[in-house]
Amino acid sequence: MKAETKRGKKKESIIKAALTLFSLNGFHKTTIPDIARRIGMSTGNIYNYFASKDILAQEIIKYTSEVLGTEIRKINQQETLSTHEKIHKIVEVYFTMATKKPEMIEYFLRVYLSHREVFVGECDKMICVAGFITEIMIFFADGVECGDLRDQDFFSAFGLFMGYLGGMAFLNGEAILPRALEDYIDDIAYNIYNALKA
Amino acid sequence: MAKSTKLKILWLQSITCNGNTHSFFSHPDFVTLMQKFEVIYHPLLDSVYSLENVINKKLACDILVVEGAFRETGMQKANQEIYAIAKSYAKKAKHVITVGNCSTFGGVFRLYDTESIGGFCFNDETPNEAYKLFKKKLISLPGCPAHPRWIGNLLSMILSQRQILLDNFHRPLEVYGYNAHAGCPRSEYFEWKVDSKNYGHKEGCLFYEYGCQAPYTHANCNKILWNEVSSKTRVGTPCFGCTEPYFPKKDLWHTNTLMGIPASMPMGVPRRAYLTITGIAKSFSIKRLNEPIIKYKK
Numbered sequence: 001m002k003a004e005t006k007r008g009k010k011k012e013s014i015i016k017a018a019l020t021l022f023s024l025n026g027f028h029k030t031t032i033p034d035i036a037r038r039i040g041m042s043t044g045n046i047y048n049y050f051a052s053k054d055i056l057a058q059e060i061i062k063y064t065s066e067v068l069g070t071e072i073r074k075i076n077q078q079e080t081l082s083t084h085e086k087i088h089k090i091v092e093v094y095f096t097m098a099t100k101k102p103e104m105i106e107y108f109l110r111v112y113l114s115h116r117e118v119f120v121g122e123c124d125k126m127i128c129v130a131g132f133i134t135e136i137m138i139f140f141a142d143g144v145e146c147g148d149l150r151d152q153d154f155f156s157a158f159g160l161f162m163g164y165l166g167g168m169a170f171l172n173g174e175a176i177l178p179r180a181l182e183d184y185i186d187d188i189a190y191n192i193y194n195a196l197k198a
Numbered sequence: 199m200a201k202s203t204k205l206k207i208l209w210l211q212s213i214t215c216n217g218n219t220h221s222f223f224s225h226p227d228f229v230t231l232m233q234k235f236e237v238i239y240h241p242l243l244d245s246v247y248s249l250e251n252v253i254n255k256k257l258a259c260d261i262l263v264v265e266g267a268f269r270e271t272g273m274q275k276a277n278q279e280i281y282a283i284a285k286s287y288a289k290k291a292k293h294v295i296t297v298g299n300c301s302t303f304g305g306v307f308r309l310y311d312t313e314s315i316g317g318f319c320f321n322d323e324t325p326n327e328a329y330k331l332f333k334k335k336l337i338s339l340p341g342c343p344a345h346p347r348w349i350g351n352l353l354s355m356i357l358s359q360r361q362i363l364l365d366n367f368h369r370p371l372e373v374y375g376y377n378a379h380a381g382c383p384r385s386e387y388f389e390w391k392v393d394s395k396n397y398g399h400k401e402g403c404l405f406y407e408y409g410c411q412a413p414y415t416h417a418n419c420n421k422i423l424w425n426e427v428s429s430k431t432r433v434g435t436p437c438f439g440c441t442e443p444y445f446p447k448k449d450l451w452h453t454n455t456l457m458g459i460p461a462s463m464p465m466g467v468p469r470r471a472y473l474t475i476t477g478i479a480k481s482f483s484i485k486r487l488n489e490p491i492i493k494y495k496k
Contacts, residue, residue: 073470125481134473141456141469154458 011049013039015063018056023106027057027115058123061112062131064104068097069131076138083148083197086139088189091165095181098169105169136162143196150198160195164188202236205357208252208259208287209240212273212280213307214266216242217343218298224425225346234357235261252287253278261356262291267300267307269314284318288332293356294318295337297349302340302367303443320367323443338368342440347422348373367443369416374441377465378412381420382431388413391480392487397451398434400491406460409451411439413464 017038021030032053036043050056071093075086098105112119112129119128126133140157143149149157168188172181209219219242225231232243238259239245239252247257253276268281275283288294296318299305303323304316316322319329319336329336339348352370355362363371379385387394387403394402404410412420415437419429430437438450447454454461463472 127478127481130474130477130481134470134477137457137459137473137477138469141459141461144456145461149457151455151457157457 007049011059012063014041014046014049014056015060019060019064019107020103022057022060022111023103027111027118032056054118057111057115057118058128060107061119061123061128064107065129065132067104068093069133069135071097072132072135072139076135076142083143083146084189084193086143087161087193087196088185090139090161091185091189091192092182094165094169095185098172099181102173105166106173109166109170109173133158144198147198149196157196161192164192204234204236205260206238206258207235207240207261207263207353208238208257208291209243209263209265210252210280210284210287211241211275212264212266212268212284212301214298214300215306216265218265218301218341218349221341221343222297222346222349225350226426227350228346231350231353235353249276253283256286259287259291261293261295261353262287263295263297264288264301264318265297267304267315268318269311269316272314285328285331288318288328288335292335293337294332294335295339295349295352297339297344299340299342299440299445302338303445305340305342306446309446320443323367333368336368337362337364337370339373340367340369340441340443340445341417342438342445345373345417345419345422345424365416369441373418374416376416376418376421378415378417378419378429378431378437378441379464380418382412382429384431387487389479390482390484390487391476392484394434396434400434401487401489404431404434404436405453407453408436409438409449409453410436411442411447411462412437414462415439415442416465417441 014035018030018035021034021038025034032046033043035056036046050059072090075081075089075093078086081089094105122128136158137154140149140154144151165188168177168181168184171177177184211219219240222228237243237245238257239247239249241249251257262284264284268284270281271279273280296302300307300317302317303320304312308315308317308321312321316326319326319332320338325333337352339352341348348370351372352362355372365371365374379388382388384394384403387401388405391406392402393406394404394408397404397408405413410431412431419437420431423429423432436451439445439447459469459473463469
């Protein structure tokens with residue numbers, strides 16, 4: 001295995017461990033030694049990969065954004081799908097992630113949105129979630145271009161779409177929803193489409 | 199009269215505003231340049247022959263220049279269909295130059311009736327019947343108007359028998375191989391995604407809100423400048439894309455967007471690549487680019 005690949009894999013394992021711990025125990029309560037223990041690495045060695053806990057936190061949000069962005073990109077590239085079908089698939093991807101890898105969504109809601117002081121400098125504004133935002137922008141632009149969606153300010157549409165999904169994932173995480181998250185996919189996709197359609 | 203050995207230019211107008219003719223008149227070396235040719239006819243210049251001579255005598259010509267939009271019937275000069283006259287001379291000429299957007303693609307006049315009005319060889323981007331006949335000798339100089347140097351340089355290249363390489367619409371690459379964005383002093387604002395606050399300001403980019411088409415318009419306006427000093431974008435007005443087949447678009451002062459994203463991307467740039475770069479660029483606030491270049495004392 002090439003050294004670069006080995007290093008990349010090690011980095012990813014640190015990110016995954018930290019993602020879980022940050023989501024479960026909170027950002028401030030989780031320490032670098034906690035993360036090191038979880039993956040059997042020395043605390044000092046972690047610093048060879050990430051210079052600080054804040055930088056690690058920034059790398060995690062980039063990682064989760066890329067994972068989600070990659071899934072939405074696959075949907076965007078399916079040209080035979082209607083806009084309604086794309087919305088359905090995006091909702092499905094998001095809720096599946098919230099169910100099967102809840103730490104990915106939990107991290108966004110409980111760390112990224114709650115600790116804005118950490119995500120500054122190179123993570124300012126929306127830079128670290130660009131991988132995901134770009135795909136949503138492309139989805140909207142394609143939807144307007146083909147005449148399915150109403151043209152409007154990006155953020156008014158974005159807030160409606162992702163705020164809705166984030167809210168449902170949060171309610172699910174708090175065990176408030178009476179039904180499984182996946183049971184809501186059809187209705188929510190229908191609601192979003194009706195709210196955004198031309 | 200001694201027989202001239204100069205190349206003979208015949209300049210014919212169909213329906214036109216005269217813009218390309220007047221543009222060419224402001225070429226700084228117009229007189230010197232034109233003395234190297236024999237102008238057998240131009241509607242605004244002293245010419246060897248009159249329009250009646252052109253129509254009746256079937257004169258010899260080396261370079262046919264056509265200006266204005268065409269239609270098969272209904273555009274007459276001296277009771278003759280001008281399209282038929284132009285085509286008859288195009289058969290004889292060694293070079294056929296369509297000068298301006300109207301004669302190249304149909305331009306402004308085509309909007310009146312897209313069924314019957316078009317350019318000499320193209321209707322928008324679609325080649326017409328005349329194209330099949332003249333494509334081997336056709337050179338397109340679209341613009342609204344064509345820049346005087348585009349016309350002058352092309353004539354000089356023909357005179358000196360230089361190789362003239364063309365793009366798909368037969369536009370010389372020396373001019374149209376560039377895009378109008380190249381050389382724009384606002385490019386730093388474009389790169390960092392700083393919008394202009396209004397027209398006529400020194401600061402900001404006009405691409406995001408104010409309709410500038412320079413990033414996807416083939417022309418060297420910002421490289422060679424107009425009247426030797428300026429360009430639309432330099433003075434704070436958007437490029438209207440006047441060298442392209444789709445000119446004139448509607449709503450020229452406004453950028454058409456799809457949920458906030460410019461509907462037309464910079465030339466050859468995929469939407470995903472554009473959004474990735476600009477998303478990052480817009481996240482940074484460059485203080486210098488958000489301030490006036492010159493702070494005038496009140």
